[in-house]
Amino acid sequence: MTKFLLPTTARKAQSSAFVPTEAMxxxxxxxxxxxxxxxxxxxxxxxxxxxxxxxxxxxxxxxxxxxxxxxDPGRVEDLFFEFACFATATNRKRMLKHSQVPEGVAERTDVQLAQWKADAAAQRSASEASPADENGRGA
Structure with a gap:
């Protein structure tokens, strides 16, 4: 059985681009x-x-x-401590001026923030010091 191929016509270029009317x-x-x-x-x-x-x-x-x-005064201290740890520096200063902040929360917050900063610096230096293999993972 032979296949008959129909002749294809060349496609004509689009005559004009769509131009919307003022009403459109x-x-x-x-x-x-x-x-x-x-x-x-x-x-x-x-x-x-x-x-x-x-x-x-x-x-x-x-x-x-x-x-x-x-x-439960411990929960109040924990609340202010946690809020202060995650607040911006400006909001932390404002928060720690609250009349019901227990004593020692500011110092405890400073110690925690310094610890987080030291941990981040150690992690950064460890990641820079470890050689990476071809997949970008440390050896």
Whole structure:
């Protein structure tokens, strides 16, 4: 059985590029603006919800600290210590001025931060000193 191949025609180049009309441009601009306004409204709503949630936590925190100071002072010290360890330097200074921060938290925080810094430096120097094989892993 023989196969008959149909002759193929050469493809013609596209005659012209699509050019939107002014009406199409106006509708597209209007649609994009509508989507942007809706997205902005949703973002502002989400921001408001998160602000209110943070305010609720902040409002309750002082009551919790006062309660825990009487019942389990160690937890209050641990709370301030952990918050101070993970805060930025500016926020750490502000936090440690809180009226209910137990004594010694600032010193304990300084010791922990110095330890983390020393550990990071040791790890950096160890990774620089160890030769790497072809896969980038140390020997």
């Amino acid at each position: 441009n106006r509708r597209l601009t209007s649609a994009i603006l509508t989507v942007a306004l809706h997205a902005d409204k949703e973002a502002r709503r989400d921001d408001k919800i998160q602000r209110e949630a943070r305010a609720a936590v902040a409002a309750t925190l002082d009551t919790w600290i006062a309660y825990m100071s009487e019942n």
